[in-house]
Amino acid sequence: MKPIIGITMGDAAGVGPEIIAKAFAHESIFATGRPFVIGDAALIERAVTVTQTELNVVSVTDVTECVFEPGTIEVLDLRLLLDTLPFGEVSEEAGNAAFRYVEKAVELAKAKKINAICTAPLNKEAMQKAGHMYPGHTEILAELTETTDFSMMLSAPNLKVIHLTTHVGLRKAIDMINPERTHKVINLADETLKNAGNSNPRIAVCGINPHAGENGLFGEGEEEEKLIPAIKQAQQEGINVEGPYPADTLFFRAARGDFDIVIACYHDQGHVPIKVMGLEAGVNITVGLKGGIVRTSVDHGTAFDIAGKNIADERSLLAAYRDAVELAPK
Template sequence: MKPVVGITMGDAAGIGPEIIVKALQDETLYEQCHPVVIGDAKILERAKQVVQADVTIHSVHSVKESVFQHGTIDCYDMNLVSKDLPFGQISPQAGDAAYKYVAEGIALAKSDDIQAICTAPLNKEAMHKGGHLYPGHTEILADLTDTKDYSMMLSGPNLKVIHLTTHVGLLQAIENINPERTYTVVRLAHETLLRAGNENPSVAVCGINPHAGENGLFGNGEEEEKLIPGIEKAQQEGIQVEGPYPADTLFFRAGRGDFDIVVACYHDQGHAPVKVLGLEAGVNITVGLKGGIIRTSVDHGTAFDIAGKNIADEQSMQEAIRAALDLAPKK
């Protein structure tokens, strides 16, 4: 049986609905999985008109009502947003709805109605104004699944990156890094690639300071204090991990195939290389969720400036759906 992939609609004022409708015009996706959108059917109808798609929006109130046929987009219709919601504007209503789409996706995954979650982008400011004070998708998923050991993983052309820290300021990120966190993320990277079929994944860890501290020349010994003990613990368990290495050369080495995945110490250290290599093809994956819940996402934002203009690129959404079905359990 094909896995059912629940696609959360994201912020209805952004490009999420458009790229979902565009992506689901690809017949090959229906050959590999059963997609169902978790959102508002009337917003998908509007997106259908924007992108001039020859599809039918099928409103359902149970995943079992879905038809899963190319040419018909099944929408688990939560009916949370007004049909005249303006494009490209911060809306508490849309922010609240975006959170509730994700929460419902988690509930459906827990009940095994869907086998993976793929998320369209939400807007953090809108979500906060809607009453949900989370830094982003990753933290919502971790909270609602009661998961403590998790991480954000990015996958792009020829490069995979997993993060020790994500949505915190740089000073707090460095403070949050410790040997146990380093060990945990290295282990999550190793286990994730094992499940994906890599029998002996190789992991490399970025340094925190320029030139990975260069033996104490830069910084205050953060590599020796925060990274190396965690790396050594993973090595003792047989995990193939090296580092810390200077970030300015490590991503080049990983891109040419020296390593299967890079552990980045903070948000921009890991995000920038992946997005330079291919923003449209990047996929965001939440690793380590309890219950084995699979979550993938586009690696871009709501793009309010181009919402409703039919110029948003759907490639990242298509790649995120494919990543979800690749990782989802087959029934």
């Protein structure tokens, strides 16, 4: 059976509805999965008009009503917004609706009515203006699933990266890394790819220092203290993991097929190689959520400056949908 993917509409004042309409115009998305939208049908209808995609918008009240036919966008219609919502403006109403779409998606995922969640971008200011005080999607998902141990994964064609640390300063990031966290992320990488059907994921860990410390020549023994004990423990547990390897060559090796996923130690170490491959191809993925819930997202924001102008690019959403299908538990 093709996985059912719930696509949340994001902030309707931004480009979310438009990129969804453009994505559904690619009939190929129905070849690999069964997509539908969690949002407001009125705003999707407006986006179809803006993008001139000539798609049929169908409002449903439950996933079981969906038939998943090319040429049709089926919307689990929460009816929270009017189609008079201004484009490109921070709105309390749109911020609240964006939160509610994600909340509904988690409810469906917990009930096993969908196999993965794919999110269009939300606006943090609008969401917080509505009283939902979260930095972004990841924190919402973690709270709604009661998850404390999770990680960010980035994906591009031929390369997947998962992080030990993300949005903290570099000094703090190095302090935060310890064998327990390293072992946890190795397990998250292994479990995520195994759930997606890869029976023996090949995992590689980046070094913290240049040349992975080069046997103590660089740094103060961070690899030996923070990484190697966890790698050895995971190997003893039967996980196919290697490293730590110098980051300056590891991403090249992974992209050519030597490894299925790379563990990056800090934000830029993992983000730069993904984004060099093209912003339109990058996908942000939350892994480790309780219940095996997988969430993928576009790697861009709401783009208020171009909303409603029919110039938003849907390729990142198509890539996020592709990864949702690939990583949906099999």
